[in-house]
Amino acid sequence: MSEDRKQSSFGADTQSDIFSKETEGLSQSQIVRKRFFQHKAAMTSLFVLLGIVFFVFSAQSISLGPVKYPGWWKYDYEQISDLRIAECEGGVVGCPSLDVLPSFIDGTPMQIGEHPFGQDDIGRDYFAMVMRGAQRSLLVMVIIGTLGAALGTVIGAIAGFFRGWVDAILMRFTDFIITVPTIVLGSVIGYHFGNLGAVFLAFFLGIFAWTGISRLVRGEFLKLRELEFVDAARVAGASTRRIIFKHILPNAVGVIIVSATLLMSGAILLETGLSYLGFGVVPPDVSLGLLISSYQDAFTVRPWLFWWPGIFIIAVALCVNFIGDGLRDAFDPRQRRGMSRKDKASLARGESK
């Protein structure tokens, strides 16, 4: 207890000294980048997420207009092959052939095999289905996140900068949409636009996903527009557009990026939730939520049908959340996370770095 107290009483001055030394001569974006790179959890998550994205999107075929990329996995998600019976315990068919344990632990050699994630009830390759589902889910996530962030920023910026009746109208409009629970709105949208494909579904969900961000951005703009540098810009004759885009927006970008990340992690869960209720992506297309909901009853007999999509959802959402956390720490000027225990100890002894 005495140690704690000593630190906090030394507190502000010494810490901010070190803090300013650490960031001396760096621009704002360099500081942010440096802090983000130092955030181990966020960096790990970033690499894992990039890995997952690359892995998932290269596995199955994608066609962009006339260009068609075949995908490196041998099965397609709609293709039906013979059910694997051999090596399955208890007469279950289509069990996963993936074995990550080397032979000196469980007696069988490490292998990927014919169907690493197993097969579903009619013999479709589950690895291919999970890859396809993850593609859809990631796509939905990015579209909702980007669209929501873009709309939210524009609406929040306009409301916060112009204030007065513009603000009143826009914020009441935001309240309209907030009052309807997301899942209710999402279901109504999903039920009717789900059959148009995942992209359309994401697009329509994104149109309604901006409310949280717009409120935050508005608050940020209300705060920033009163600061001296905005006055200075105005005195120097800058146009309204220039003030918004060149002076205020770069200062609010932290809030926007952070909440966009959190919106994305919410979006992937929203999509899975909707698909679970049957209002999201519809068969024959697959998404991770749809896979889980179709096979939840199969859990006791063929648990792999349930585990794999869940693991992918969690991995993606977890990575996005950690990246968001890292970004928040990096953008927050009050954060001193860069300090290690050693720094703290040296602070307590009253040395400076």
Added chain:
Amino acid sequence: MLLVILFGSSYLLYNLQALSGDPLAEFKTSRDPEVESQIKATIEQLRLDVPAPLRYFIWLRGVLGIFIGQPDFGKVRTGEPVGEILIDAIPVTIRLVFGATIVAILLGITIGVVTALRQYSRFDYSMTFVAFLMFSLPIFWVAVLLKEFMAIQFNNFLSEPNIPTGWIIGIAGFVALFFGAILGRSRRTFWIGFFSAGGFTALLLAIIDARGWILEPGIGPIFFAVMAILIAFGVTQISMGVGHKPSLYASLSVAVAGAITYFPMQSLFKRESQVTVLLGGLVVALVIAGIATMIFARIDRGPVYRTSSITAFIIGIIMIVDKLMQTWGPYVSSGDVQYRPVPTIGERNPLIETTDFWVALLDTLLHMFLPTIALTLIGFAGYVRYTRGTLLDVLNQDYIRTARAKGLNERTVIMRHAFRNTMIPIVTLLVVDFASVVGGALITENVFAWRGMGTLFRQAIGTFDLNLLMGIFFVTATLALVANLVADLLYSALDPRVRVGSGK
């Protein structure tokens, strides 16, 4: 203003839903020769002859009848009035939402405070990880896992309740790590916490196993008295410190009174009207706490009374838990349950038709068990993160330094100065969170087949049942508004600077 917003968003939802589907679609493919007249009847019933933007006002007129005492939410497609269906469904959902919210708040705030006080410790890092993991879990996925592991396998375990030694070691090790990490400021305190918590748990589990306690649980009068005394010490330590004699004596005497009333309460619990007994018990407990305060404290009675009444309340809860434990044995072995007490579906056991308050209560609680855990897991993460962040912010404030500088002890600084100011923003989170909990409840109900609003909601969208959907919307929006109002009131109660109604 709020009413205008409600009007706007309900209008939006009504038209969106009306535009996006055709309630007559099922008749298009029907080969029934009567199809013409069926279509006609449906049009008549749903007033489809009026275009949706205008039809909304027919619905609105019915709803506005609430002010003259005759609300009319319209009828669902099968003909029952929406109002009646909703009245059955609302308590089910509310029970779920409130239960989960309360548990999530209690757990989340406690752990959030501890992580903030142990910032950058291993406990902090692992709890941060756990919180993020919770954020990332799809609720139905958790629910299916819970069904499998907490219900089916636990029930299997109950048919032969022997705790294997491996499990005892595992659970004790986990508890030991948890408490060691919370208590450990230095290596020494860590090991003290580790061994005492771990040893205690292992001993407890071994005794439970040896005595066959799982099938015949109960606290018993002696252990109850010991617990009451311990609770008195604990509550006093947290609120005023055991060094503060008046509050210690007051809560100790409350504990003694609780232990004495144990036997009379047992016979009272057998009476008919249990609600009266429970309410009466609460009043008596508070009165006893008041008397104890009057006797032992001359000055500063407010905090002392708070301490002793909290003690009384917790002891009362323990008494109820004890009674439920006594009900457990007969309940589990009864023919309707057959040693499978943790259910996976439904909100109550339809086979049990009992007038016994305690059996019904136990049944309800057991059915709430898994859905509440599922919902709590999701909400709890938000509270942990938010409490931690806010408390850290508050602890950096000047007035905390002032409080420390004038020599207040750490507990007073944290509980009185820091924690109270942390509560203010958390109340706002409560409101924001409420909407998401309702959303989560809609999904959870579907997984656990509760007949609440979630199931109705799915049905409403699936069958283009506008009246039902709007009824559900009406209820959720009203709940959100009430939550908003409560938060405003709490806000002004917690923060004297806030004046509701001034300004805007």
